[in-house]
Amino acid sequence: MMVPLDPCNKPTSQRRITEGDTVVVYERHDSMRAVTVSAAGVLQNRFGVFRHADWLGRHFGSKVFSSGGVGGKGGRKAGGGFVHLLAPTPLLWTLVLSHRTQILYIADISLVVAYLELVPGCVVLESGTGSGSLTTSLARAVAPHGRVYTFDFHDQRADSAREDFEKNGLSSLITVAVRDIQGEGFPDEYSGAADGVFLDLPQPWLAIPSAGTMLRQDGVLCSFSPCIEQVQRACETMRSCFTDIRTFEILLRTYEVHEGALKSATANEASSEGSSLPGKKRKIRSAGEALDSTQTSSVIARPCSTARGHTGYLTFARKSVHGSQTGATEVCPTS
Ligand SMILES: C[S@@+](CC[C@H](N)C(=O)[O-])C[C@H]1O[C@@H](n2cnc3c(N)ncnc32)[C@H](O)[C@@H]1O
Known part of the structure; x- marks a missing residue:
């Protein structure tokens, strides 16, 4: 059975590892990987050899020792290397997923979830899906009754993302579809139904009019762009039917x-x-x-001596009843 990321399932502390589960094998904060548990599986790393069979039945969060240092199930001998077996939360998933594209990291994700005002039951539209890093956190925010509809024009990326969501027990929360959102916009069937829309596209201004149509009155749009020129152009387009347009750049110090x-x-x-x-x-x-x-x-x-620098700009805007602002748009940091 898979371990769903859905927060409405049992707390992690009550869940035990079973065959087929995805666990995050944690060595330290900058060294972890996702592993699918199988009775015959073996993990080898710098700390030794770990048999998956020793993990079955343990609680998520358990510390387990390598075969060389194990004295029976759960036992320990001096010198045995160890790892922790963590449940794949959205935060950890972002750190271990396979990168098929650039992804959003947790600092940007946190602001997106907060500014889109996502709560259980919300409906969110997203494009592009990419590696599904943001999608996973969006799903947790809207669970258990909300839904994320995510679109990518790249078939293989859409397929891989769908497989990941399935594996993580998120299929009931996420629908992945293949569509050119810049060319065709979002499907009409979601018109007026979205509480939030998120764009991570090379030319977001092409999708902004459609995003405006999809949002309910007062709904919030977010556009992520790595370059300020893209932000400038997106903001110009937003001015016709959005208000409260704000751009942020998150620089995280760890x-x-x-x-x-x-x-x-x-x-x-x-x-x-x-x-x-x-x-x-x-x-x-x-x-x-x-x-x-x-x-x-x-x-x-x-x-830390190596800090992650610029990732991108997050521009938020709220759908307004009477849009149509005039004049030039300028994006510059506030003093
Ligand atoms: C940078 S990735 C998104 C990463 C994602 N936010 C994450 O956190 O994993 C951008 C994605 O947009 C998709 N894309 C680019 N142009 C598109 C379009 N016109 N319609 C739909 N998807 C598009 C690309 O295929 C790519 O997967």
């Missing part, structure tokens, strides 16, 4: 959190080291410094 030996220091010294929690007295240690009696082990958070 921190590495790890344990280390620390030396006594004042708050000022600590902030010059780039530590978080300003104003609190804490202990720090420079690299290579020897341990002394003032040092303790503590958790350190530092900004």
Whole structure:
């Protein structure tokens, strides 16, 4: 049985792994992969050899040890490598899915879900489907009674996305169709029925009039574009039947959190080291410094040296009763 991402199913803590489930094998935050569990399956990684048979019946979230370090089911011997077996939530799925296209990541996805005001029961139209990264989070937001209708003009991408949704138990929430949305617009049958429309297309301005027709009054459109020229052109088109047009760029700063030996220091010294929690007295240690009696082990958070930079611009607009603004459109950062 597959493990649905549908949040209305049992909480992850109550679910046990069975044959055919997709699990996210987690080594660390930047090293994980999706694995389909089969009784005869074996996973080999830098931590050793893991037999899927040892995973069956365990709760999602379990820590499991490699065969070399396993003493019976669930047992542990010193030196055995381990991984965690996590349920494929939309967040994790975005990190492990196979990239058939560029995808949206969780920072942009979070803003999309919030700004489209998605709640259970909503109807969302999306194009293009791409690798289904955003679609998976849209589905969770509208579950259990809502629906995501997603369109891509590329047959194979549509097929692969459909297979992924099926595997993740999302078929009841997502319909995938092949259609040239820039050329033909969204199907008439959804006219006025969409609570939200999302576009990740090379020429979104071609699909915006159709998006306006699909949205219910007050519904929200979002267009994702990597280039500001595309944003400018999309905004110009939106002005005829949308209001409250706003563009955002999300630049995410992540921190590495790890344990280390620390030396006594004042708050000022600590902030010059780039530590978080300003104003609190804490202990720090420079690299290579020897341990002394003032040092303790503590958790350190530092900004990652490689931060993910620009992904794209998210432009949101609300369908208005009386659109048709005049004048030129200019997109520039607010001060
Ligand atoms: C960047 S990908 C979308 C990625 C997606 N947002 C995700 O998070 O996985 C853009 C997709 O738009 C599709 N596409 C491009 N032009 C299209 C059109 N005219 N109609 C429908 N889909 C189109 C492409 O085939 C591609 O799969």
